[in-house]
Amino acid sequence: MRILLDKFSKAFGAVSVIEDMTLEIGDGEMLALLGPSGCGKSTTLFAICGIHKVSGGRILFGDRDVTSLPPQERNVGVVFQSYALYPHMTVRENIAFPLRIAGKSSVEVARQVDEMAQLVHIEPLLDRRPAELSGGQQQRVALARALVRRPHVLLLDEPLANLDAKLRLEMRSEIRRIQLETGITAVLVTHDQVEAMSMCDRIAIMDAGRIVQIATPTEMYNDPHTAFVAGFLGNPPIAFLRGVVSGDAIVVPQSDVRLPKPNGARNLAEGTRVSVGIRPENFGPAGDVPVRGRISFVETQGRENLYDLMLADGSVLRSIQPVRSDIAVGDEVEWSVASDRIFMFDDKGERI
Amino acid sequence: MDASRDKTGLPPASGGAGRAPARRRLGLLDSSRGLGVLLLLPALVLVILFFLMPVVLTGVFAFTNMSTATGISGGAHQVSPGSLRVLTERYGMGELAERLGQPTYLVDERGLAALEETGIAPGIVASLRRGHLDESFASRREFERAIRALPDRPDTRTVKRISDAFSRSLANARFTDAGALVAAAEAIDPDLTPEEKDALASATYTGWSWTTDNFRRLTSSRDTTRVFFNTLFFVAMTLVFFNIGYAMFLAIATHYMPERPAGIFRIVWFLPRISPVVIYVLLWKWVAWDTGFLNAVLSDFGVRPRNWMLDSATQAWFFVIMINGFVGASMGMLIFASAIKAIPETHFHAASVDGAYRWQQVRHIILPQLKWPILFVTCYQTLSLLTSIEQTLLATDGGPGGATEVWSLWIYHTALNNYAGNLQYGYGAAMALVLVVIGIVLSLIYLRLFNYNALITRPRIEL
Numbered sequence A: 001m002r003i004l005l006d007k008f009s010k011a012f013g014a015v016s017v018i019e020d021m022t023l024e025i026g027d028g029e030m031l032a033l034l035g036p037s038g039c040g041k042s043t044t045l046f047a048i049c050g051i052h053k054v055s056g057g058r059i060l061f062g063d064r065d066v067t068s069l070p071p072q073e074r075n076v077g078v079v080f081q082s083y084a085l086y087p088h089m090t091v092r093e094n095i096a097f098p099l100r101i102a103g104k105s106s107v108e109v110a111r112q113v114d115e116m117a118q119l120v121h122i123e124p125l126l127d128r129r130p131a132e133l134s135g136g137q138q139q140r141v142a143l144a145r146a147l148v149r150r151p152h153v154l155l156l157d158e159p160l161a162n163l164d165a166k167l168r169l170e171m172r173s174e175i176r177r178i179q180l181e182t183g184i185t186a187v188l189v190t191h192d193q194v195e196a197m198s199m200c201d202r203i204a205i206m207d208a209g210r211i212v213q214i215a216t217p218t219e220m221y222n223d224p225h226t227a228f229v230a231g232f233l234g235n236p237p238i239a240f241l242r243g244v245v246s247g248d249a250i251v252v253p254q255s256d257v258r259l260p261k262p263n264g265a266r267n268l269a270e271g272t273r274v275s276v277g278i279r280p281e282n283f284g285p286a287g288d289v290p291v292r293g294r295i296s297f298v299e300t301q302g303r304e305n306l307y308d309l310m311l312a313d314g315s316v317l318r319s320i321q322p323v324r325s326d327i328a329v330g331d332e333v334e335w336s337v338a339s340d341r342i343f344m345f346d347d348k349g350e351r352i
Numbered sequence B: 001m002d003a004s005r006d007k008t009g010l011p012p013a014s015g016g017a018g019r020a021p022a023r024r025r026l027g028l029l030d031s032s033r034g035l036g037v038l039l040l041l042p043a044l045v046l047v048i049l050f051f052l053m054p055v056v057l058t059g060v061f062a063f064t065n066m067s068t069a070t071g072i073s074g075g076a077h078q079v080s081p082g083s084l085r086v087l088t089e090r091y092g093m094g095e096l097a098e099r100l101g102q103p104t105y106l107v108d109e110r111g112l113a114a115l116e117e118t119g120i121a122p123g124i125v126a127s128l129r130r131g132h133l134d135e136s137f138a139s140r141r142e143f144e145r146a147i148r149a150l151p152d153r154p155d156t157r158t159v160k161r162i163s164d165a166f167s168r169s170l171a172n173a174r175f176t177d178a179g180a181l182v183a184a185a186e187a188i189d190p191d192l193t194p195e196e197k198d199a200l201a202s203a204t205y206t207g208w209s210w211t212t213d214n215f216r217r218l219t220s221s222r223d224t225t226r227v228f229f230n231t232l233f234f235v236a237m238t239l240v241f242f243n244i245g246y247a248m249f250l251a252i253a254t255h256y257m258p259e260r261p262a263g264i265f266r267i268v269w270f271l272p273r274i275s276p277v278v279i280y281v282l283l284w285k286w287v288a289w290d291t292g293f294l295n296a297v298l299s300d301f302g303v304r305p306r307n308w309m310l311d312s313a314t315q316a317w318f319f320v321i322m323i324n325g326f327v328g329a330s331m332g333m334l335i336f337a338s339a340i341k342a343i344p345e346t347h348f349h350a351a352s353v354d355g356a357y358r359w360q361q362v363r364h365i366i367l368p369q370l371k372w373p374i375l376f377v378t379c380y381q382t383l384s385l386l387t388s389i390e391q392t393l394l395a396t397d398g399g400p401g402g403a404t405e406v407w408s409l410w411i412y413h414t415a416l417n418n419y420a421g422n423l424q425y426g427y428g429a430a431m432a433l434v435l436v437v438i439g440i441v442l443s444l445i446y447l448r449l450f451n452y453n454a455l456i457t458r459p460r461i462e463l
């Protein structure tokens, strides 16, 4: 089912958290709401499921305006960050809860609970209590409880935040599998960009209550509209250099770096300040613009090494390369930037 | 620590032998165990004095017949009409009682010596000794006839003086111990059997003694049943409707209220608890009595003024339960409210999106998670209601006509304050002991009922 947030605003008392947000989520789509802590992701989610009343605007499920419906009547499934499993009920009772409240017959309830348990692979755990489950198992139970009513919409609020790295990887594909299998429209709130990129059809990046950019993960990675978006996506993160327009090049003051002016910057006046974003994978031994500097930090990541290169002006570039042992901290090196892969932003952070 | 232990191990220098034990004593205080015991000592003394002693003393008093009449120290032996009745009724020694109760006249050397002291004519004394020594008379008339028959022919006043000197009646005589009593009785009736002596000693004893009669009396008294059911009714009603029911209602209602009004409401409902009992109950009395608030309002509607609190048993119960209930409800409200607060907010959010409306949340989320607080409040309040006395005492004092007499009040009326004036400490203590036993038994039943063990077993956490 399509979800449309139409000029949605939310304020807590005098504090305005979200203003005039418009966001459309297609039927069967999984959308990630990505953004730093406190930017209003949970607030948006709670408005969609009806826990928070909106201060302005409309919320539509399909063509139906649900803005003034209480959460009980919206038919949404929510997986909370803390799972919010009822501690006094067994797993079976937890999953059955939405059905029992809806007044389904016990035969029907049992059938659907079993079906759900199968879907999320927790059949052997049905008679345990939440306190007797591991984090990943609890998460599956929460997912089952959210899905058992066949909701129009599935909302997930940082569902993987409490899991260890391995389990997180496992659950990522698990949730995506279930979402695809059920074809449900889903919104995933996260501040982990890897999670957003690997699980979702589209990503909406939020900053301070506004949506900065919506795009597919690849588009977003390759074509960030702002420095904020470029900085948010990518691990290890992008590095920025401060440059000045000088003739047909961008120079980084107090260093010998000269980058060719990209197309969008052609009519920038001489002396305009810009910032240049260079992703670690686009800086290394191969490239066309040489940059000299001193290695200030080396981080081993197993298959690859991450090098921090300090330039003469004190700014730092990152480079990710296959593991090599010929470089150590303090070495003077000259690597190159792939100048066709760099992003240039004006001093407001907008892409040039 | 180590160093000092090493030092004590050195061969004692001169004079060292005398110091060593002192150091060892200090060593005890050095260890945390010794110090702990020492620090706990004052607390232990207080616990024994103020917590254990009252219970133990109640247990002890319960097996005595102490009362105002017997006093609480030892007593004496007194042949009163009452004790003679006891002798007749309880020991079936009516004949002996009659004999001891009657005035008796015995002509003996003691009496003769006393008579000589009074300066009576020596001829009379001599002729009495000669004619009647060791003779006894069962009545004054008989003895005085014998005196008048003496050769000296004493006048009537002298006859009275003589007969008084030989009066040996036990009636109203007081003896400090059983030996003296028995000796005096033997003077009247030399052929007392050992059983008769024992019976006499115990029947005339005025002090307290050990007995299980209190419990026999409790089980057979019709008052016991009445007061027992009064208490049961009082505790059950107050507990269910106020201490749990009303408290739960307030806790849930304030949970769903915005923070500020909820806080104000909690404080308002807490007022009865923190206001002085006497003033609080007085306000209720003022509401209920003949010229009080209720009547002032109702008289406008032509209702005859009356004391609403004491007008009928039903009304008295209504007020007693309300007065106690409003005081007791605040505790449950606080405990339930904080227990509800401990339920994470997201559980209510989750329940809402799962389709549960408020009353379903109460039924499925709140109440099941309040098992333990409910158990606690039930347990605690049952015990405190069983022993609660001041509100009821001040409000109805058990009235009208004992309709609201509950167990604790009954104890008070029996042992500490009654109209007859004979305070029966022993009987009261027996009642109190019953209350203690009921309290313990109830606690055990509650713990089992709520499956205490299941509540405290640790979850098997698997990670």
Ligand SMILES: Nc1ncnc2c1ncn2[C@@H]1O[C@H](COP(=O)(O)OP(=O)(O)OP(=O)(O)O)[C@@H](O)[C@H]1O
Residues within 6 Å of the ligand: A012, A015, A017, A035, A036, A037, A038, A039, A040, A041, A042, A043, A044, A191
């Ligand atoms: N009940 C509330 N009253 C007042 N302010 C609130 C309330 N709930 C949230 N806020 C504010 O709204 C803003 C957005 O909160 P929100 O919970 O949506 O952040 P978030 O993006 O989910 O962050 P996180 O990633 O840390 O969960 C925050 O600045 C927060 O302080």
Ligand SMILES: [Mg+2]
Residues within 6 Å of the ligand: A041, A042, A043, A157
């Ligand atoms: Mg959040």
